[in-house]
Amino acid sequence: MLASVSLPVDLPVRDGVVTVRHAGPHHLDDIMRLLSDDPISAGRGDAGDPADRGLYGRALARIIDKPANEIVVAVDSDERVVGTLQLTVIPGMARRGSTRVLVEAVRVASDERSRGIGAAMMRWVTESAAPAVGAGLVQLTSDAARVDAHRFYLRLGFTDSHIGFKYGIPD
Numbered sequence: 001m002l003a004s005v006s007l008p009v010d011l012p013v014r015d016g017v018v019t020v021r022h023a024g025p026h027h028l029d030d031i032m033r034l035l036s037d038d039p040i041s042a043g044r045g046d047a048g049d050p051a052d053r054g055l056y057g058r059a060l061a062r063i064i065d066k067p068a069n070e071i072v073v074a075v076d077s078d079e080r081v082v083g084t085l086q087l088t089v090i091p092g093m094a095r096r097g098s099t100r101v102l103v104e105a106v107r108v109a110s111d112e113r114s115r116g117i118g119a120a121m122m123r124w125v126t127e128s129a130a131p132a133v134g135a136g137l138v139q140l141t142s143d144a145a146r147v148d149a150h151r152f153y154l155r156l157g158f159t160d161s162h163i164g165f166k167y168g169i170p171d
Contacts, residue, residue: 030081
């Protein structure tokens with residue numbers, strides 16, 4: 001499904017371009033770094049601990065192995081990974097059988113924020129990736145504490161139309 005999304009692609013940002021690519025195992029440490037660079041993720045255990053590399057590596061392999069999933073990275077002109085996000089295509093019955101694209105784990109390196117990288121990646125999702133798989137809807141959840149992220153998504157045209165719920169399964 002997501003194989004029909006053509007990558008790599010160059011996206012304009014405020015001071016140049018970033019290139020969005022399929023993430024591979026060689027991007028694992030960069031993705032871990034971006035997850036741990038976020039205080040909310042770090043508070044949930046995404047601390048970038050090398051001891052967790054095996055867990056993240058297995059998760060990345062499972063995601064890459066499923067055609068309805070994709071992790072992409074955005075790299076700058078020096079090939080430094082400055083952003084990432086995960087996409088999942090969800091076929092559905094609601095909305096007259098509409099297909100959705102779920103966006104997860106959107107991260108931009110803290111020292112690269114305000115360059116327009118996140119906005120460029122999300123525009124790519126809504127204008128290219130989702131239409132390429134026939135999706136009629138792009139959806140995401142955002143932690144209630146991410147007030148700045150909520151303003152960001154609203155600026156991009158997303159609506160805060162639902163209340164999300166999560167249930168943590170005990171270890």
